[in-house]
Amino acid sequence: MALYIVEADCISCGDCEPVCPTNSITEGAIVFKIDKKTCTECEGDFDIPQCVKVCPIDNCILPIPA
Amino acid sequence: MTSLGFLSRELALRIALAARVLPDPNLKQLLAVLSRCTTEQLTDSNVAAIDAATLKTAANGVFANVDDMVLQQVVAILSNTAPEYVLPSVQAYHAGDMPASVTIACATDDAIHVNGHFSTCTWFMVYQVSCDEARLIDIRKAVHKHDALGEDKNVLRAEQIQDCKVLYVISIGGPAAAKVVKLGIHPIKLNEANALTDILTRLQQVLAATPPPWLAKAMGNVASERLTSAWDSVE
Numbered sequence: 001m002a003l004y005i006v007e008a009d010c011i012s013c014g015d016c017e018p019v020c021p022t023n024s025i026t027e028g029a030i031v032f033k034i035d036k037k038t039c040t041e042c043e044g045d046f047d048i049p050q051c052v053k054v055c056p057i058d059n060c061i062l063p064i065p066a
Numbered sequence: 067m068t069s070l071g072f073l074s075r076e077l078a079l080r081i082a083l084a085a086r087v088l089p090d091p092n093l094k095q096l097l098a099v100l101s102r103c104t105t106e107q108l109t110d111s112n113v114a115a116i117d118a119a120t121l122k123t124a125a126n127g128v129f130a131n132v133d134d135m136v137l138q139q140v141v142a143i144l145s146n147t148a149p150e151y152v153l154p155s156v157q158a159y160h161a162g163d164m165p166a167s168v169t170i171a172c173a174t175d176d177a178i179h180v181n182g183h184f185s186t187c188t189w190f191m192v193y194q195v196s197c198d199e200a201r202l203i204d205i206r207k208a209v210h211k212h213d214a215l216g217e218d219k220n221v222l223r224a225e226q227i228q229d230c231k232v233l234y235v236i237s238i239g240g241p242a243a244a245k246v247v248k249l250g251i252h253p254i255k256l257n258e259a260n261a262l263t264d265i266l267t268r269l270q271q272v273l274a275a276t277p278p279p280w281l282a283k284a285m286g287n288v289a290s291e292r293l294t295s296a297w298d299s300v301e
Contacts, residue, residue: 008283011252030279056247057280 002039002064003049007031009060016051016061025051036064076177077110079152084143087136088129096140099125110178111261114145146176153177159194159203167196168285169203170269171227171251172262173235177205181259184238184246185220190227191262197274200266224249231284234265252280 002024005016010031017025017032021042024035034051041063042049052061073081081100085093101108102125103116118137122129129137142148154177171190173182182188192204209222220242227233233246233253246253256265272278277285 008279011280012278056244 001041001043002036003034003041003051003061004036004064005032005034006060006062009057011057013056015054015056019050019054021045021050034061073108074110074154076146076152076154077108077113080144080146081113083150083152084140087139087143089132089136095128099128100144109261109263110146111263114176114178116144117141146178151177153189153205154202156204157201159201164194164196164199164201166273166285167194167199168232168273168281169194169230170232170234171206171230172265173208173233174262177262179259179261180234180256180265181236184233184235184242184253185223187235190223190233192227192230193266195266195269195273197270200270218245220245224251227251232269232281252284 007030012027012031014027014032017027020034020039022038022040022045024038024040025032026035027033049061055061081096082093085091085096088096099121100113100116103120104112106112118134118141121137121140122132122134139148143150146152169192171192172180173184173187173189174180174191175182175188177189177191187208190206190208191202192206194201194203206226208226209219211219214222220239224242224245228249228251230251233251234256235253236256236259238246238253238255243253272281273285
């Protein structure tokens, strides 16, 4: 139950960082990253994950495969 | 007095064209005045930055008696915004010629600077850039409203540079940026007009160092694998 950022696609624009309701997104060594321990995929806060909504790149933020 | 150095072919042509506008066409004199107008070398962008007032007063007022309209015309030719513009020549490029390179487009109104707004610029200069070479491979005249015939001009413009991975502009609107991104082109907005040569040099420095993963991916995956392993070791 968490999302991750595809590092080959992330352009480090930083748009996702402020919209995360659980403050799970931080700038990593190379691109931004999502803390999988705290990411809720926005459940309880929003209908759709806010980072996915604002990300300008398609398929850059994806659910971690089970 | 600045050293002439080596003028680019285009700049030499522009200066020659500008000299013909003067009431007493004297190429040598214009060249001497121009080199007094700037303390640096005569490059395309330094010469383009010279204004009519500077020309009029430079070199003890050689051009003081020249009509302002004529000087304006000289300035327009030198900054490549006059109808008699001069474009650099395009070099041949075949896919695979330059390994680990990326195709970029620059929106320009004068073929000297990245100074164009995406939806109104005159040309897209298309370069193939690797860390040790930057080749001008195409100059595309951007479609204008009257060519669009009811179609979305910005979509047509984005399609003109579909083969590019990066687009440098001075500004681009939100909906237009979305259309560009949709075609897999990464728009980069500059804060101020920069000489094309400066942009290319800066990009080459990035490519030579550690390009960001999305750019490495755009260049072919060679570099991104190296980065991914670096990323794993950080985690």
